[in-house]
Every structure is written in structure tokens, then in C-alpha cells.
Amino acid sequence: MEHLINQRVKAIEISGIRKFSNMVANIDDLVSFTIGQPDFPTPEHIKNAGIEAINTDFTSYTHNAGTIELRTAASQFAAAKYGLHYQPESEVIVTIGASEAIDIAFRTILTEGSEVILPGPIYPGYEPVIRMMGAIPVHVDTRDNHFRFTIELIKPYITEKTRCIVLPYPSNPTGVSLTEEELKEIAAYLKDRDIFILADEIYSELTYDYQHKSIGCFLKEKTIVINGLSKSHSMTGWRIGFLFAPENIAKHILKVHQYNVSCANSIAQKAAFEALTAGFDDAQLMRNEYQARRDYVYQRLQSMKLETVKPEGAFYFFVKIPGSLCLNSFDFALDLVKKTKVAVVPGSAFSEFGEGYFRLSFACSMETLEPGLNRLEQYLQIRQ
Template sequence: MEHLVNPLVKEVQISGIRKFYNMVADIEGTISLTIGQPDFPTPLHIKEAAKQAINNDYTVYTHNAGYLELREAASEYVKDKYQLTYDPANEVIVTSGASEGIDVTFRTILTPGNEVILPGPVYPGYEPIIKMCGSAPIYADTTKNGFRLTADIIEQYITDNTRCIVLPYPSNPTGVTLSADELKDIAELVRGKDIFILADEIYSELVFDQKHVSIATYLKDQTIVLNGLSKSHSMTGWRIGLLFAPVAISQHILKVHQYNVTCASSISQRAALAALTAGKDDALPMKSEYALRREYVYNRLQAMNLEIVKPNGAFYFFVKLPEGFTSSLEFCLKLVKQEKVAVVPGDAFSSLGEGYFRISYAYSMETLKMALDRIEAFLLKNN
């Protein structure tokens, strides 16, 4: 019966990140720097709020868009943090993680034959959904521009078929982000065109050297903002995403969301309410620790003479392969075989990621030291 499966689905590949993680998971003694998941526990007060929600029978369907109280808190949160203004009644949707937000957004705005501009290299979660919508992902090469998708690069890729530009900043896998001036330039380029901006800002609370700015500040009418609590509050398994868009767009996204999941988990929504109110600054101590880890990893990689762009957000380094290696998969397999350290091959993040590998530093300092010692030993052996 497989021949009856939707061919667009059959073409989809498992994420290269997970594929490599699964490939090396059973190698005993391996230190993994592969997964972008905070190593901090969910803050206690958030877990207590979830327990209380169960005890108080918050175990039924919510409004399709989420509890109004939570949407009000989310609206207040982005206004306080990023000076964005959205009406909680009809411009905020609570999704089942930011991943569902990506899915329902693309299925709302894309039609067959559309094109979506993505910065390459980029998180692999966009391309499959774009293709399942019958649209085409168009990768804009950012490797010679510090991994930043700026207006001058975007302009080269815009065609009559362009329907959306994805701005995933801070970036997975590179950790870079855009400045306010760069965002203003993009806004001016796109303003008035029949092009949406999908601003994936899931790492917005993990920006180190500048204040996070959203392009929605300058181009709200054409922008869909995705955020969530997975990275900021160490709530990956709770599956709470937050989608913000003008009502002209959000009213249609809500229909797709409704028929997709009905609503996000009621218990997780009550936990999210605690996160966005009493815990609105929960990310700050985590960010301080990530900043220390970033400096440590940066100094170690520099001492190994590896070519890197210093990240200013998220918790990743995207590292150029050392001389002597031409395949990112070959490098990563050899590293895990010889020294039992797992990192992600760069080609997991599109063909423009070939020639690089990704390190996640969402791990303890002790783990990072052990892994980097092994990477250093590997480079000395294979010099």
C-alpha cells in the first residue's frame, strides 16, 4: 500500500539532527553535543502550577486559541520584553510547540508554486512543511555574510513566486542574530509586497550582546511571529508555542490550528501562565550560565585554530571543518569513532551547511570540558 502514500510525504526525510543522534546513540561512552535542549530543569513554580491545574480539573478542552488569561499574559510578555502590541482576543494563538506554529502558518499562507526564502544553513524543520504545501524552499547563501540573511542578499532571491521569507533569529544552527538596522532594511525591502515574514524567535530570550529586536516592530502587518517556552523556560516537553499575527492573518491560521490539534494541552497552558507571569524572567539565570559556557567554548575552539563566527544568541556554534576534511558526515563519524564525541554534521542544515559541524553548548561545563578535550585530541591525531 505504500505506493498510495502522498508522494510529497514520501519525499520527506527524517531530520539530519535526529538521524545522526540515533546513529551514534548506542555507542557506549559517547559524549553527545547534538541536541538543542536546555539542560536545566523546568523551574519548580511552573511544575507546581501544572500539578495544581490537575488537582483543579483543568483537564478539558480550552478555547481553540488557548485560555484567554494565557493569551493576555503572552501579549503582556512580548509588550514588556520586545515592545510588540497584539490583541489577546484575536491576535495570539497558543500552539502545540513552535513546530506546530510553523506548520499551521505555512499551511495557511502557502499555495502550490509559491517560494519561501530561507537563510542557508538553517534549522531543518521548515523545508519538509514547505514542500508538503507544494511550495519550494529557496536557500539564500549566508555563509559569506556571517550567516546573516540581510536585505541585500534577500533581494537577489525574490521572484514573482516569493510568498514568504523566514527570519529565524537567533539562529539554529549558527547562533547569530540580526541588528535593528538590518531588520529595518528588510522591512523596507518587503513593505507593500505580497510577501509574508515568518519570524521564528524561539531563542529571543537567549541573546547575549544586544537586546532582541523583532522585525514585527517595523513590519507588523506582514509578519507572523513565532515564540514559545521551550528554550526560555526549559519546557521542551510541555509543547507550548506562541503565535502572534494581525487578525487578518491570525483568524485564518486559527482555523488550520483548530482542525490540526483543537487546542494545546490544557495542563501545559496553566503551567505556561505561571511561566509568563511570575516566571517572566526565569530565562535570565539560564542565559547567564549559557554566556559563561559560550565564552569557554569559544576560547577553546579558537585555541584549536578552528574557524568560527562568534554566536550572540541561542546555544550553538557552527564550526568550519578543519583542513583535511571535505565531508561533514565523514568528520563527525570519525570523531565519534575515535574519540566518542557526537556533534551534528553541517549538511543536516541544508547543503549550504556542508563543510561545517554544529556544537550545542546546552550541556554542563564539565561535559563541555570533557568533550572539547576529546575534540582537541582528535584534531592533534588527524592533523
């Protein structure tokens, strides 16, 4: 029966991140810098809120958009942290992680043949959804601009078919974010154009050099903001995301969400409410630790003479593979695993513009980072 499967689904592949991490997962004594999974446990008070939800039988359907208390908390959190203002009754949707939010946003705004402009390299979770809608992903090479997706790079790719521009900042895989001035320039250029902005801000609480700023502050009427608790509160498995959009957009996205999942998990919603209220600043301790790790890893990579941009947010380094190795990114990652039992993600997983690089996640302890980087340094000394 496989011949009857939707051809667009058959044409997409499993994420290169997962593909490579699954390939090496069973290797003994492996030091893995692959998956972007916080190594901190979910805070105890959040777990207790989930347990209480179960014990008090809060196990039924909620409003399709999520409980009003959680939407209100999300609205207040976004306002206090980032200066974003959305009405909880009509402009906030609680989703099953940021991934579902991205999916329902694209399914609402994209039509056959419409184009979506994205920076390259980029997290691989957008392109398959775009293609399944019959739309066309248009990647813009940001490598020579220090991975900064500025309006001057975007302009040449805008056509009459452009429906959406994706701003995934802070960035997975590069760690780069955009300044307030850069966001204002994009907003000013798009103000009178019929183009949506999808701003994926899942790493907004993990910024190191300046406070996160959202383009939703400057162009709310065209912007769909995606966020969630996976990274900020170490709640990846709880699967709670948020979609913020003006009512005239959100009311249509809600229809897609309703028929897709009905509502987010009720127990996780209770835990999420606790995270956004009592856990308003839970990310602070994690952010401090990530920043210390970032600084350590950057110093080590510099000492190895490896070319990389110092991350401004998230918990990744995107590192250029030395040309002297004469290896593409997949072969480099495979050789590194075989020779040193250190796993990184091939840059090719992040679009064609990631080729020649590898992603290193520092969402792991110093006790893991130090020996793993020692192995990487030894590998480079031998191979060069």
C-alpha cells in the same frame, strides 16, 4: 499499501539532527553535543502549576486559541520584552510548540508553486512543511556574509512567486542574530510588496550581546511571529508555543489550528501562564550560564584554530571543518564519534550550505563541555 502514500511525504526525510543523534545514542561514554535540549530542569514553580492543574481537574478543552488568561500573559510578555503589541482576543494563538505554529502558518499562506526564501544554513524544520504544501524553498547562501541574512542577499531571490521570507533569529545552527538596523532595512524593502515574513524567534530570551529585536516591531501587518517556552523556560516536553499575527491573518491560521489539534494541552497552558507571569525573568539565570559556556567554548575553539562565528544568541556554534581533514561533514562527525566518542551534528543537516561545517551545542554543563572539548582537541592534533 505504501505505494498509495502521499508522494510528497515519501520524498521528505527524518531531520538530519535526529538521524545522527539517534545513530550514536547508545554508545557508551559518549559526550553528546547534538540535540538543542536545555540541560536545566523546568523551574519548580512551573511544575507545581502543572500539578495543580491536574489536581483541580483543569483537564478539559480550552478555547481553540488557548485560554484567554494565557493569551493575555503572552501578549503582555511580548510587549514588555520586545515591544510587540498584539490583541490577546484575536491576534495570539497558543500552539503545540513552535513547530506546530510554523506548520499552521505555512499551511495557511502557501499555495502550489509559491516560493519561500530562507537563509542557508538553517534549521531543517521548515523545508519539509514547505514542500508538503507544494511550495518551493529557495535557500540563500549566507556563508560569505558571516551567516547574516541581510536585504542585499535577499533582493536577488525575490520573484513574482515569492510568498514568504523566513527570519529564524537568533539562528539555529549559527547563533547569529540580526541587528535592529538590518531588520529595518528588510522591513523597508518589503513594505510595499505582497510578501509575508515568518519570524521564528524561539531563542529570543537567549541573546548575549544585545537585546532581541523583532521585525514585527517594524512591519507588523506582514509578519507572523513564532515563539514559545521550550528554550526560554526549559519546557521542551510541555509543548507550548505562540503565534502572533494581525487579526486578518490570525483568524485564518486559527481555522487550520482548530482542525489540526483543537487546542493546546490544558495542563501545559496552566504551567505556561505561570512561566510568563511569576517566571517572567526565569531565563536570566540560564542565559547567564549559557553566556559563560559560550565564552569558554569560543576560547577553546579559537585555541584549536577552528573557524567559527561567536554566537550572539541560542546555544550553538557552527564550526568550519578544517580542509586538511578532507572529510565531508557526515564523515567527519562519524569519524569523531568512532575515534573520540564525541558527537556533533553534521553541517549537511542544515541544508547544502551547511556542508563543510558541524554544529556543537553548548546546552550542557561545564563538566560535560570540558572533557568533550579535550577529546575534540586531541582528535584534531592526531588527524592534522
